[in-house]
Amino acid sequence: MHPGLSIDCVIFGFHESELKVLLLKLKNQKLWSLPGGFVDRQKAVDSEAVEVLFRRTGLRDIFLRQFYLFGDTDRHLPGHANKLVATDVIPPELENWFDQRFVSVGYYALVEYSKVQAPRPDFSSDSCTWKNMKDLPDLMLDHEKIIQKAYQILKRELNDQPIGLNLLPDEFSMSELQALYETVLDRKLDRRNFRRKMLSYDILEDTGKRRTGGAHKSPRLYRFNEEKYHKAIEDGLRSLW
Amino acid sequence: MHPGLSIDCVIFGFHESELKVLLLKLKNQKLWSLPGGFVDRQKAVDSEAVEVLFRRTGLRDIFLRQFYLFGDTDRHLPGHANKLVATDVIPPELENWFDQRFVSVGYYALVEYSKVQAPRPDFSSDSCTWKNMKDLPDLMLDHEKIIQKAYQILKRELNDQPIGLNLLPDEFSMSELQALYETVLDRKLDRRNFRRKMLSYDILEDTGKRRTGGAHKSPRLYRFNEEKYHKAIEDGLRSLW
DNA sequence: CCAAAAGTGTTTCGAGTACACCCATGA
DNA sequence: TCATGGGTGTACTCGAAACACTTTTGG
Structure with a gap:
């Protein structure tokens, strides 16, 4: 079945002088999560990331950059899958499978906040909204770490690359x-x-x-x-x- | 069984003013390959990379950097697994499995050429030697592309980071x-x-x-x-x- | 007319680059 | 003594940083 490989997208948006990240709120839990998903064995990883971005934001042809593979064994705490079952996020038969190590590829994207009309949640989550980078909610797994790493790399890459396209309106002061x-x-x-x-x-x-x-x-x-x-x-x- | 995730290490060495890469020659084939291996589901990806480096070079505590995940669907040509079976590199029952898409995490390392005493090949290869970056042999899969990407990133990172430690003797002019x-x-x-x-x-x-x-x-x-x-x-x- | 943001120029400093001569060493 | 590489300094240019006043606009 699943190849044990998932992707997580850190989608940055910019609004009212604040840097935002698009997050999903898990059903019946207080935890939030990055948009992402498993990568089918038949699909190229990079193009799956493009699909995730599209599903959540409706946007294509956006700067999207693979930045790191998260492959530690301690990415989730014991009891994590159990909790997901208990809160109805996943069916019980998947509990064991969800308890193994996951490998996740991190991507980050920069998109224009205003162009994303009503981001849509998926089956496992009940809302999908922009959250301020300076005031992140509690996140599942190591998603907080993934966001911080994306942010760190974004700042470093600012020294070599311009940003702004897709983050600002077409015309800007x-x-x-x-x-x-x-x-x-x-x-x-x-x-x-x-x-x-x-x-x-x-x-x-x-x-x-x-x-x-x-x-x-x-x-x-x-x-x-x-x-x-x-x-x-x-x-x-x-x-x- | 295998999680469908492998790692490939581009191990750079420096000798007589030439940049070298450590490569394995596949048994009974003219093709060469990067040292690497599959990542067990129980293991952290980064530490498996450390193990590969150690197995091939005997070195630990070396600068080793994850630089990219290669996840395209066209990483090998049709007939690739068949060839591996025919040349005795893998047993026939693995042929189908070897024909699916592979996801590989690229790492690069910089090591001191002279400290690597007689790099050792593994079961599937009959030699393990340094090859000049300017004169690479034919490589399996997309390993040539992986090497070039590692090299490109190495050169770019030179602008922000020093190199030399582990690439030169402890004392140097x-x-x-x-x-x-x-x-x-x-x-x-x-x-x-x-x-x-x-x-x-x-x-x-x-x-x-x-x-x-x-x-x-x-x-x-x-x-x-x-x-x-x-x-x-x-x-x-x-x-x- | 006033508050708020836009627009503009100069000076100083440090880093990057080009460039040439003398010195120490072992053969 | 000589060939080879080691060691050093200066002038020029350019980008980075600090810094203040005038202009435009709508309210």
Whole structure:
């Protein structure tokens, strides 16, 4: 039957200057979980991850990155499967099977919060919602650890790769982009230096438009040049050697 | 039985200014393979990788990094298992099982070539030797791709992390360290700039000794300050943000 | 007219790069 | 004494960081 291989997706979203993660709440339990699923023996692992993302968010063609394989033997506590049976999450005949070691591949994705319309829970969970990274609920298994690892890798990769595409509207102001970086990095950045550095990456285009409506000076709107953006991800933004 | 999960280790060694990979030659075949093995359901994946490294090289406490999970459906060509049976690598009853999709976790290690005394082959292979990265033999499955991916990630990580520990003797000259970097990067570096930059990382200690015996000025010998070295790996050598 | 955000330029500092000469050693 | 590699310093350029005032907008 199952190959004993599952995937877990850490789906990051950004909203109101806060970094969010999409989580499922398990039926009849207080625990939450990452969206994921088992990988069929016939399917390629990476494409299954794409499917999970699609099932939960309705989004395709999103930056999705495999970042780690979690394969420790102590990923769940004794009695874990028992609890799942007791709370009706899985049928009793699967209890033993669920008590063995699981190997899970972690993926993370960056998606635009507003484009995800009413994320849908699956059969084993009764809600699917965005949770603030700074205020995560109790999570099953080692999902907390998986999220933290994804976050750590995301921050490290920020040094070599741009982010923003799929995390912001198609057109955005420089301040919005900066707010994204500040949120992910969890600290303030200098406005002037940020603008200069970001423009120097040569991945932005000025749309020529302005956003009006705020009680302030109307900002220019930019968009990503997707070709250059993807090239930057491929080649890295800098290399020391 | 098997969980359908295997590991493959790309073990890099460095010798005479060449980057080597430790490979096994399959019994009765012209194909070579990466050292690896299946992961028992009871075992943690990372520690199995440590075991593979130990079985082949006799080394423990070596930098070993999980770098990717290979989970495509087309990892081997049709007839692959059949060939393995025909050439006596596996018994016939396993043919069907060997024909399904395999998921393999890639690890890479950096070890000192000279410390590996006569690497030992396993039951399915008749030799285990170092092969030059620039002249790889034909490899089974997607092992060539795995090696190239490991190499690519190694080069990228060089921008954030030092290398050298376990790849060089305990004490080494600056030129030897530079030769290592030049080999991995596959290009020449400026001697003066290399020294300055490397010293600025603050991970080296001057042993106070010199190496004599060459027909030249005798070079200072350095060693890594392991505490600082590991801290540099943890924290990264630089951060742009 | 005022509050709030947008836009802009300069200086300072450190790291990266290019480059050339003298020194020590063993053969 | 000579060939070979070891050791060192300086000038230039560029990116990073610190820092303050003026402009635009809607309320």
